Amino acid sequence: MDSQIQKPFKVYLVSSPESPEFTLLTRSLTQSSLVGLDAEWKPVRTYQSSFPDVSLLQIACQLGGDSEPVSAVFLLDLLSIPLSSLWKPLREMLESPETLKLGFRFKQDLIYLSSTFCSHGCDPGFDKVEPYLDITSLYNLLYLKKHGRNAPKQTKSLSNICMEVLGFPLSKELQCSDWSCRPLTEEQITYAAMDAHCLVEIFNVFNSKVANTGDFLLKTTTLSNTMENVGLKELFAKHDLNDNALGMQFCEALSIVRSTIGSAAGQVIPSAERTIQRLPCSVNVPSDEFSKIVKKYGDRILLKESDRRPKTSKKKAKKRSSTNGISNVKHLEKFDDWQGIPPWDPSVGGDGYPKFLCDVMVEGLAKHLRCVGMDAAIPYSRKPEQRELIEQARREKRVLLTRDAKLLRYEYLINNQIYKVKSLLKNEQLLEVIEAFQLKISEDQLMSRCTKCNGRFIQKPLSTEEAIEAAKGFQKIPNFLFNKNIEFWQCMDCHQLYWEGTQYHNAIQKFIDVCKLSD
Template sequence: MDSAQNHKLPSPIHIVTSSTCAEFTHLLQSLRQSTVVGLDAEWKPRRSSQPDSSPFPPVTLLQIACQFQAEKSDEGPKSEVFLVDLLGVPLGDVYQPIKEMFESENIIKLGFRFKQDLVFLSHTFSTQGCEPGFDLVAPFLDITNIYFRLKSQNSAKRCSKDTKSLATVCEELLGISLSKELQCSDWSSRPLSEEQIQYAAADAFYLLEIFSVFQQNIVNKGECAASVSVGDDDHCRMMQSILTDFGDKIVLKESDKVPKNTNKKVKQRKSINGNKKENVEVCTEWQGPAPWELSVGGDGFPKFLCDVMIEGLAKHLRCVGIDAALPSSKKPEPRELLNQAYKEKRVLLTRDVNLLRYQYLAENQVYKVKSLLKNDQLVEVIETFKLSISEDQLMSRCTKCNGSFIQKPLTIEEAVEASKGFQVIPSCLFDKNLEFWKCTTCHQLYWEGTQYRHAVDKFVSICKLKD
């Protein structure tokens, strides 16, 4: 696995806010030079509860990561990332360059489940007079196909329905942690925050990095000469082989441009008399008491179960010493989650309002987290459940599996022995008088190094323990 340091975002990130700015000219030049581009799009999250919620939300940001050969051939390919602000740039000015790039046979387009993005993007442009929108992206490679090839799981052209998330793919192939907590932020608000800019750029840029890993994998297997570059006039046997085996295209049909009937039946249940049906009431406020409270037979120790959408919150809770479990299966059904919460006397934390419709099955065991960012979510949970957090609790649980630590710390010699074949202890720690703590469940080793101190300072600040 490559080191995360080798996959840093290029700097600067080019933000295109108008068709008269220098960044717009730079974008057009880069598109003409590019041989591979990574694509992604963002839009304001839809709220199904809003009566005017459109099935095709307007795309407000288009991310384009360009890869092209540097002027000096020995420097290898160069990458640049552009964020095209579709609220600022006149769509008519950027429509033709984007359409030409989408349809150019000389540019490989990369995306992650990009068809939905293309539908929304096409609708955004066509409703602003840029008819007929976008109908074709070719040649196109879905990153999921590349992932399956590299993981030797699937070499078919079509993606499995059990495709992993982009964050998981990046973690497994690049060794980086790609946070998705800003995915549902308001992408129509301007100016974009620095966090949104970094998030948006990463989603497009890491598609190029995954593709580079794929190329190197083919070279290492001898399927193409390493000296042949992407930009060679003979198109490179490697690139031709990739396009032959994995190349695809996205073609939008007229039916794709017609809004689907998204009206969902309201879940109903029979009333006590059995003659009438009534809507299941959904309450998003915490009612209490929590199942761990002594008044209802609990042990007094807070315990939570975080669904897959807020896995980051689970790790934050563990960092402040709170027992926070994850679902026992990767794609749990609502009843599975509720059963796990009930059996383990946990409160289920979720951002999925649909789960609240099942809360009558496990009274006072479901809470909808309202905040979007992990730090804010942590503060919200602490305040809602009136959790007592002290500095002594920080970093007292295993962030990997939620386990507890052994009572007696290990010496460096004991830690090295315990880590054999499992975990590498950096040699720079050998001369330091450090204590090592071992998780009793997954056996992960921890020590009080620089990362530990930074983490403690971070959560002291978030939880306001110094106030």
């Protein structure tokens, strides 16, 4: 693996107080002065009479000296482990002045976590996290330095912050999956571990570039206008501040996680007992520097009594209008499933080739459809109006794919062909659309469209020399491809070049498996 990549971190699933993973967890909580916190629960409606139960609590710990830091992510299965065994060590860690807690808008997580423990007899729950640092605050400190003290604060997702600071985005595809189902899938374990681990990695960048470099934020001169459009990742490079975390790619990060969790989801890590024996006692952030960081940048979360009560909607409920005694809700339920003739059907003037328009809620589905050879467009603008979506679908004779239930409220959409996608995961969404529209997928169709723009490839493949000429000033071809006898393909619309490398063959095999073409 590339030498730039951070040392692999281990993932431990904690589901029993008698397990070695639990022993390692409790020892890590007392010895680590830096932890990252996140929580997952089953998706719920915005307004309800009670808080949802937290199903999974992720704790990323960093221990060890500067020469050999040890990183571990503990996934606490709150549906399996007795919460009474966790209440004391968690409360001590959350309130310990010697442990700096990291989170991303963690207050809501704390409210749900406290409610979960209270409902299982651990009353009082948790009402304080101190000292605490929100990753959003760290990002804003970096952003203000780049753009000046008067620049407005940014509202960034954790994925976008990771992209700018660490160089890779976080996939949020599983954010709304049902975290109450057991066993957890390997993908869920990977997602949950990365969400907690990235908090520690972002802090490490902040610590090395800001907190321990002579008050970098306060003493460095304002950047020149020529750098005002440079991202934070490039900003560090301009100041010759190299960091291993900046070279980490998301796909490589996934391989690190998967290499530690084994092939089966929920597998117990056999190395937990050995890890306990060699666990270092020193922490990664020196105590004097830790005190400076806490004093200067530290914050806290305090829950008030009002935070412990679920909020109810203040909006007056609208009366459901009815047609012939049938409510609109029931009236529109029938449009959840596909019905009627698709606009590409020759009987209604179509050309016989399926064509879809994926709105922003299922944009990832568009790329999956392209990978299996389907014509799948996305909206012209990032925030299209509903009528713009309808007009684009009508003009291009496409079926509009969406997860937005609000679109189903307008009866004029019925004649413009709309399909509400029910599945949450892209692979399942793809299979759902294939089945709903009876699409014929063959192995020859795979990877036959440009995943970037939806264009078709030039039918005749390009030689290496032709590809080099086509790529000049547009796209860089890796040098190691020059000595290989491979064919290149170019999109007729955006001119993006593709070649049959490892990623191509992996993608082919993936969609053969997803679409069950080998059966």
